[in-house]
Amino acid sequence: NAGVTQTPKFQVLKTGQSMTLQCAQDMNHNSMYWYRQDPGMGLRLIYYSASEGTTDKGEVPNGYNVSRLNKREFSLRLESAAPSQTSVYFCASVRGNTDTQYFGPGTRLTVL
C-alpha cells in the first residue's frame, strides 16, 4: 500500500514550457486535491476533485488545468509555466470530505 504517490519529485522548467504533474492513490479514496506551498503562504488549494469525473477550482486555479483520469489518478498540468509557479506542489486524497488528508511527498518545481 503505497498511499499517495507523485511524480516527478523535482523539475526545472523554462518559462513557457508545459508539463504535467502526476498523482495516484491506492486507498480507494473519492476526493483528491492539488495544493501549492510557498514560504509564508501556507498550503493553497489549486483544484480538487470530489469524485471521479468531477473537478472544481480552488483558491488559486489560474495557470493550471487538471484531469481526474480515474478514481486513482489526478493530474495537474501547467500549459505555459511562469516563474510565479515556482513552488512545492502536493497532492492529497481524502476518503470522505471531513476525513484526514493524506499527502503525497510533493513535487519541487522551479520555473526559470
Added chain:
Amino acid sequence: RKEVEQDPGPFNVPEGATVAFNCTYSNSASQSFFWYRQDCRKEPKLLMSVYSSGNEDGRFTAQLNRASQYISLLIRDSKLSDSATYLCVVTLLNSGGYQKVTFGTGTKLQVIP
C-alpha cells in the same frame, strides 16, 4: 483578517520543556479542526484532530475554544524529534456543499538539546 492565523515562530525550547501553540480562525461556522505536522521538505501528516471536549494523545493535548475561535496544541516533555512545523487546519462547509479546508502557515518548533 486571515481565515486561519498562526504565530510563525520559531519557538526554540529546551528538551523536556512544555510548549503551547495557538491558532485563531475567522469564521465562526467552521466545523472541523486539526493539527498537522510537517517536517522540513516533507509532506504534512495528521498529528491529531481537535474536539470541543479536548483530546490528548500521549504528550500532546489539543483544545478547541469556539467562543474565542481558537485552537491550541500543548506538547509536554518536548523531544528533539518534535522539531517540525505544526500546521493548524480548519474546515468549513461552503454553499456549494464542498468542505473547504484552510491551512495555517504553520508554527516552527525547534527543540534544543
